[in-house]
Amino acid sequence: MKKSLVISNVGRLVTMEPKKGRQGRLGVIEDAVLLVEGEHIAWFGTRSQWMKRRRNVADEFDVAGGVVTPGLIDCHTHLVHAGSRQNEFLLRSYGKTYQEIAKAGGGIMSTVRDTRKTSYDDLYRISSERADEFFLRGTLAVEVKTGYGLDVATELKMLDVIRTLKDNHPIRFFATFLGAHVVPAEYKKKRKDYVRLIIEKMMPRVARLELCKFCDVFVEDGAFTSDEARAIAKAAAKFGMRMRLHVDQFGNGKGAELASELKAVSADHLDHVSDKGIEALRRSGTVAVVLPGATFFTGGKHYAPARKMIDKGVKVAVSTDYNPGTHPSVDLITTATIAVTQMGLTLDEAWAGITVNAAASLGIASDCGTISQGKRADLVVFDAPDEYYPMYRYGRNLAAAVVKKGRAQWLDEYYNV
Ligand SMILES: [Zn+2]
Structure with missing residues (x-):
């Protein structure tokens, strides 16, 4: 019994x-x-x-x-990583932009360097302590992306850490493969080779682990193009992974339209989504995951038009985007407060964004979120x-x-x- x-x-x-x-x-x-x-x-x-x-x-x-x-559900995080980017916060306070810092070797690549040189044991310890921070705030399901390895060994090391967290930590984790976070420095002049490495070397190994339900691509100037995302999505479908996409964060790249074309479960960021993009999301039923904490912390003025998306019938989830560069906070409730004050959500919609709609974006609405x-x-x-x-x-x-x-x-x- x-x-x-x-x-x-x-x-x-x-x-x-x-x-x-x-x-x-x-x-x-x-x-x-x-x-x-x-x-x-x-x-x-x-x-x-x-x-x-x-x-x-x-x-x-x-x-x-x-x-x-x-239980609160955080459907977009970069929980597993080494190092801190506190110095970038200092630089930004003196007027440097996120893109300038990235060009000078900071940004995602600095976290990649730290994560590559950190041992599995240390990475697990740091990540587990961080997972406790989520848990102690009532977040009981967390999506975690790879993407700070960008080579086969480190991407697999990150997935190993996620698997061990899954087995040992009370939080329920969902892994997303984000080999297409940025093109790593050593492939800057041969980006085609890097996309090939993702599709031919990383994805088969990742699929064999049977750990990732999802595959993600950062579609943006300076990251990956829509066509590269299409090629990666095609491979992901073959390996049984659904897409979630980082899109329209710094400019409108028709990312929402791409997400619905690829039948992605979620389109994330969307700060610069157009009306056409919103209509595309509504038609495809793709969940819009808005990340107001990242806009807030980077001093952006242009929040995703979440109010408009809800009014047009798009399902909107709210997530921390916890990461060392643009939102180093695990606080989902505060993130929801920002969604209310800066995006015009009602408190009820904010609650839906961190529970039932977040569950929908992870394909788990039938067993949690309400x-x-x-x-x-x-x-x-x-x-x-x-x-x-x-x-x-x-x-x-x-x-x-x-x-x-x-x-x-x-x-x-x-x-x-
Ligand atoms: Zn992200």
């Missing part, structure tokens, strides 16, 4: 599914109880409904009136009067407990278990 766990004394249960008998756009149930069986949600309702059907359940976790939401019977009981308890308060008090971590794999735990005890 499956182990049962009752989550009791829930002040507000945020189901993310508005229905009759629930409040508002987030489908909130007040004074609620939730029953977990094994690792899944077996039942939830009000306390009085629970009293009527009450039965003996050995384990009870009293959340002291807290707000319970689905609180529904049969879905995984991956839950966060916020020590807050309601679900909007954490985004209001952005920067302060109000995640107090998590439920994961049928177990509940207070986060202040995380390092003691």
Whole structure:
């Protein structure tokens, strides 16, 4: 028989599914109880409904009136990497641009150099500590890209780290192969050879690991062209990987149109997407992943038109884009706050962006992202009067407990278990 766990004394249960008998756009149930069986949600309702059907359940976790939401989902990160780019932040504060720093050997290539020379053990240790930072803020599913190796050995080293994290860390990880992040310095004059290396040498090895559900390409001036992305996507399809694309970040490169042409699960960044691009995303059902933290941290003024995309019927997810250069923060709630203040999302839309829509962008909406019977009981308890308060008090971590794999735990005890 499956182990049962009752989550009791829930002040507000945020189901993310508005229905009759629930409040508002987030489908909130007040004074609620939730029953977990094994690792899944077996039942939830009000306390009085629970009293009527009450039965003996050995384990009870009293959340002291807290707000319970689905585990947060961060669907675009570069979690695994070595080194820091703090010096670039300093340079930018003196007026240097991201592109100038990259041209002078900084940017992504500086992280590539650090990641290449770091041992597997050190890379795993650093990444695992970083994963703890996500976890302690209630982020329970995280997409992680490669792309700081850009040679066969280091790309595989990064994937090994992701696999070990998957096996050992409570977060649920999804790996994306991003060999096409930038053309590495040693291939600058022979970029065709690098694309060939990705397709002929890296992808078969990556596919053999059966670890990556996704393949990503950074389509931008200075990175990869649309035609190169098409060639890589063709190979990815052969290996059973779906595309997610970095597009339209620094200028309009018709990246959204490309993402829908390639039937990508997501098109990410989109700061400069055109109306045509938005229409293409709507038609293909590609999820728009907006990364307002990166625009914010690099001092950009041009945020992705997320408000317009939602109004046009595009599904919008919000993610940190956690990375050492353009957004070195794991704070998904603060990122959601930026989406509200700078992109015009409502707080309800921001919540959808970090739960249900983020799940859709990873193809896992059928088993997480909302609180529904049969879905995984991956839950966060916020020590807050309601679900909007954490985004209001952005920067302060109000995640107090998590439920994961049928177990509940207070986060202040995380390092003691
Ligand atoms: Zn990125």
